[in-house]
Amino acid sequence: LNRRLTEFGTTIFAEMSALAVRTGSINLGQGFPDTDGPEEIREAAVRALRAGHGNQYPPGPGVPELRTAVTEHQRRHYGLEYDPDTEVLVTTGATEAVAASLLALLEPGDEVIALEPYYDSYAACIAMAGGTRVPVTLRPDDGAYRLDLDELRAAVTPRTRLILLNTPHNPTGTVLTRDELAAVATLACERDLLVVTDEVYEHLVFEGEHIPLASFPGMRERTVTVSSAGKTFSLTGWKIGWITASPELVTAVRSAKQFLTYVSGGPFQYAVADALRLPDSYFDALREDLRAKRDLLSAGLTEAGFEVYEPAGTYFVTTDIRPLGETDGFAFCRALPERCGVVAVPNAVFYDHREQGAPFVRFAFCKRTDVLTEAVSRLKGLR
Ligand code: PMP
Ligand code: GLN
16 A cells, blocks of 8 residues: 555444444444435336446446436526536546545645545545645534634645535534635635535535535636535435536546546436436425434433534534543444444544544434434443
8 A cells, every 4th residue: 555545544434334233233433324215216226227228338427317407406406507518527426526626636735725524535535636635623612613714714825726625514514604605715716726515415404504615706617516416315325426617627527537437327327317306395304304313313412421513414413422531532432332332433533633533423313213212222321
């Protein structure tokens, strides 16, 4: 393994899911739903397979049906206009979208500002692209994690090329506000920066609203917006994602994507096009279901003695374990399966400044209600 990658080891998600299987624990670690997405959408994939739609290499930019559906989705939910032929690229999940964007847009030595704690693939992809990551730490304050705009501004140097944003934010559940996003936009315009914004949790917002960064003045032409079907349609194994951006940026990202995967899963693309056109009632029901689960798990964790940072979005809740007399989230998560049969993820893995994340632990609530209830009852036995 080369020096760019040795520091990253095995992802925490693989480690913790393996631990859950080995110990027969309830897995609230890795974020994936335990109920598959809509049957009609799974049937649409079967129909596409049977009809021979996408069984051979689909077009590099993605099938036209999906590219059109992505542009309809951006118009319907946000009033953003994109050209399906030149301003959309289908990718193998948001993971490839982020990787291809960084590989395409960074020169070796370019600095990338990312919100810490960050999703674990960001650091590895910045490293693979030869970039230097510059974390700006979201700090817990009065029950929520917030972005310090002065720290963000101070992090920009002449070598900064790009801001890698994520809202709603994994793992903290923070949804950046209109004012915060406006400040990011102003900074990007003033300092002539690109922004790659990971909005995979765009439909999982319980408080406030999701506002795409690309909708701010001056941002459309400098923003690569990333999303995917995994979270919105509870189909994380399908690995269909996309970007929307200017023709220049889409062309650049496609240059990298063509040598990573060339194209992405054909039949699934047709089914995801149908999914994006589901009525508003689908998106509302998804959000309300997860809101109830967030409330259930947050209340249960509080009763079990954790300090809870109730998330405004995503399907993760971050907790502080110090009220339980614990200080090391790593040790706590490694011992938790033996102690009570539950798996969680230590937030420290999402930090460069590991000490900042040490006493924090993330639980996923995208699970069946009976599973969450059982997990809570087990966790209450900790004290
Ligand atoms: N970005 C964030 C913030 C995530 O939490 C995840 C995890 N699903 C991804 C990207 C990866 O998305 P995908 O499965 O579509 O590659
Ligand atoms: N996004 C999910 C999480 O944060 C899982 C991603 C993964 O397994 N790579 O838990």
